[in-house]
Amino acid sequence: MEAELHRDKLDKLLEFFKAMADESRLKIIGLVAQQPRSVDELAALLGLSGPTVSHHLSYLQRVGLVEARAQQYYSIYSLRTETLHAMVKDILSTKKLSRAVTGDVDLDAYARKVMAVYVPDGKIEHIPTQLKKLEVVVRWLATHFEPGRRYTEKQVNEILLEYHEDFATLRRELVNFHLLDRKNNIYWRVK
Amino acid sequence: MEAELHRDKLDKLLEFFKAMADESRLKIIGLVAQQPRSVDELAALLGLSGPTVSHHLSYLQRVGLVEARAQQYYSIYSLRTETLHAMVKDILSTKKLSRAVTGDVDLDAYARKVMAVYVPDGKIEHIPTQLKKLEVVVRWLATHFEPGRRYTEKQVNEILLEYHEDFATLRRELVNFHLLDRKNNIYWRVK
DNA sequence: TAATTAATTAGATGGCTATCTAGATGATTA
DNA sequence: TAATCATCTAGATAGCCATCTAATTAATTA
Structure with missing residues (x-):
């Protein structure tokens, strides 16, 4: 290996x-x-x-x-x-x-630590204010969008609503971190 | 410094x-x-x-x-x-x-150690057989010849005799280590 | 063969330091 | 203002290792 x-x-x-x-x-x-x-x-x-x-x-x-x-x-x-x-x-x-x-370091250890605090059981308890922590949570959110697929804004909101009520903030952060991109109210996952 | x-x-x-x-x-x-x-x-x-x-x-x-x-x-x-x-x-x-x-090492320490054994008080007690020790003693001998000056073989022998009876061996080693050079039975110090 | 000398091995010791916990500090958030 | 959180400081401890002396091995010389 x-x-x-x-x-x-x-x-x-x-x-x-x-x-x-x-x-x-x-x-x-x-x-x-x-x-x-x-x-x-x-x-x-x-x-x-x-x-x-x-x-x-x-x-x-x-x-x-x-x-x-x-x-x-x-x-x-x-x-x-x-x-x-x-x-x-x-x-x-x-x-x-x-x-x-x-090779000898668990690169996800920090992400897990953050997730354990903010997303203890599948739902976002509250949105982190610290940039680094916010990034971890938002990156995790991004994995719920399929690469290559196109979403309407309404579809995006519905998906996000499963994890936290403030879907608007989450949607905005997903775009800020360049994990989602948008054009004419159509969203898709980046990378 | x-x-x-x-x-x-x-x-x-x-x-x-x-x-x-x-x-x-x-x-x-x-x-x-x-x-x-x-x-x-x-x-x-x-x-x-x-x-x-x-x-x-x-x-x-x-x-x-x-x-x-x-x-x-x-x-x-x-x-x-x-x-x-x-x-x-x-x-x-x-x-x-x-x-x-x-800068932080006494580069003559080894030479002093050898000299203390083989040349305790100005005379060569006996000629070292170990190459590295022989070199130390012979280098010391070489310092008794002035750079630039020319010596007859007889003069070289006389000088060496002050330090040890076997002047012939010493003279040969001085040449071997390229500390003295010779031509037509005239010797001079190298470097 | 006996004596000398260089190098290595073995074992002991003292000092250094990576790590921890507990507590202090300082910034941010609610 | 009170609470939270990241960082740093202080102090303690346990493990590592550079060094030494004594003993062994191996090579060379007389």
Whole structure:
């Protein structure tokens, strides 16, 4: 399923940011960007213990940001710029970022919350004054009109009357939000 | 001083990565990238409490990743793509990244550590076999030759003899590391 | 073969922070 | 004016993680 792929991408991004969000690791990245270096050397440069640096390096290696090669009995670590570039590309495309998130978020949660308050059981209790809430209710109303079909104003009023007495306001808002369009007193659903 | 500027840049980068290195905040970024949203709406979408989302938003605002505008009594937050772009630019330039780090790292720390072991008091105790350590010692030796001046092989040997008996090995390594160059038995310091 | 050195693993600890609830603030509506 | 609603602040808590020391593994040198 597609959502799975997005969740993967979200995790990848998160992993990347967590890897970079530590002062020691960020410095390590900068240092191995200059030239490949051993654990020992990095430890001396950063004023950290060997195990700590080793820990950070294995973290960075797991994420794919550095790679190690053996030399004598040293492990020489160097930067993998391809990974850095690939990640940055995903961040820059806010569309990708949005989509990655969308897969793991219930985009209707807010609408449901609003509906539970204003339309608890099929009828509109009262019309929201808050723009965002009004939009949710009006969008729900719009789903009761078939796309492609043409309605007289009288037909529109009758349909709306099923949900709330003030059909005139509702009709006007449907037009305001560009969910219904009209010409010569004939209405139809937009989109 | 320049180092100050680099430290600033390092902090900026760290701040940015920390801001993005949290699942909730990353999702918020993705959601406001789609469209501006209120605290309330984000809380519903993410399944988090209002205060928690408010906390994250003020964090993101401090870092400059989102901005708020008041509407009715909502705070509507939206993404500041300029900040995102500016940050990404700095990450992509590994040179900048290196320089940012360099300002806050003692680049001679490793050399000092090696010197303390192999050249504790001005004389070379014994010649390192490890390449990286050998390099440190040989680079130090090279500083005892004046740039631009020409030395006979005999003169080179005499100088080296002050630091260790095996002047022949030292002379060879100086050439290997391209710190000294030679022609017709005349030596001079490179760079 | 014994000794040295680099790297890693294991386990412990202290500090940081994402989250919550409760309460305060400030704007809007009736 | 009273009531409602979104937001923010304060303070508490629980879980995560950067770091250390000690011990282990592995490679190299003498």
